[in-house]
């Protein structure tokens with residue numbers, strides 16, 4: 001009898017394990033087949049508020065977010081550095097989506113810009129903030145002491161902007177008990193990244209700040225997330241051949257630039 005009970009017990013455990021993995025697979029497939037699963041109702045983003053604010057919206061990822069949010073029915077405030085790019089993007093968004101667009105020209109490497117931004121955002125019901133602006137002074141990997149001396153600019157652009165923009169906008173989200181803040185971090189935030197130390201540390205700040213803030217404001221109905229973008233999808237790092245190739249290129253690079261490093 002004992003043997004039979006044990007057998008039933010193990011069958012039950014086996015079935016439970018299969019069930020857990022089945023649920024995991026189904027949940028994972030939601031991330032791959034977003035179009036079929038419709039994770040969120042179409043009205044979700046718009047229900048956060050009438051306006052979305054996007055920093056660094058004149059080009060690249062910020063511009064793409066601005067278009068998509070406008071397509072989802074939100075009006076958008078584009079904040080960026082070059083007026084001509086802002087104007088061109090605003091015209092294109094208004095023409096293709098029919099949403100209203102405001103532009104604010106500013107330079108996030110400065111820290112005395114927030115009173116002006118606050119004034120220009122006054123009266124808008126802001127449901128979504130995308131903290132996208134960020135700078136990497138030099139694409140080439142370098143030791144800290146050999147990097148261009150743009151320390152203060154980088155800290156203002158990558159860190160101060162996130163904190164100050166969040167401070168400006170979170171207050172009204174809190175009183176409406178609704179809102180979404182998306183911080184565009186980077187894959188280099190996930191672990192220390194030598195020879196890009198300041199940039200990767202600034203992106204790690206965004207990660208920690210977002211997680212802690214989400215814990216503080218979750219109960220108030222506000223969603224705060226960091227997104228970790230990377231040039232290279234993580235699965236390639238599991239390939240031995242790729243790792244060898246990367247290492248060979250890196251060693252070659254260091255040899256050619258030996259004069260740069262201590």
Ligand SMILES: NC(=O)c1ccc[n+]([C@@H]2O[C@H](COP(=O)([O-])OP(=O)(O)OC[C@H]3O[C@@H](n4cnc5c(N)ncnc54)[C@H](OP(=O)(O)O)[C@@H]3O)[C@@H](O)[C@H]2O)c1
Pocket residue numbers: 055056057058059060061062079080081082085086106107108109132133134135136157184185186187228229230231
């Ligand atoms: N691209 C990637 O592969 C990648 C990977 C990981 C993470 N990220 C992160 O994603 C974000 C966007 O990257 P991206 O490549 O799309 O950026 P980007 O093309 O270099 O710049 C996007 C926009 O930001 C504006 N901008 C840059 N510095 C500014 C400043 N000091 N003040 C105001 N506006 C400024 C630019 O202004 P102008 O109109 O004057 O050019 C441009 O309109 C960054 O935070 C970056 O760290 C990017």
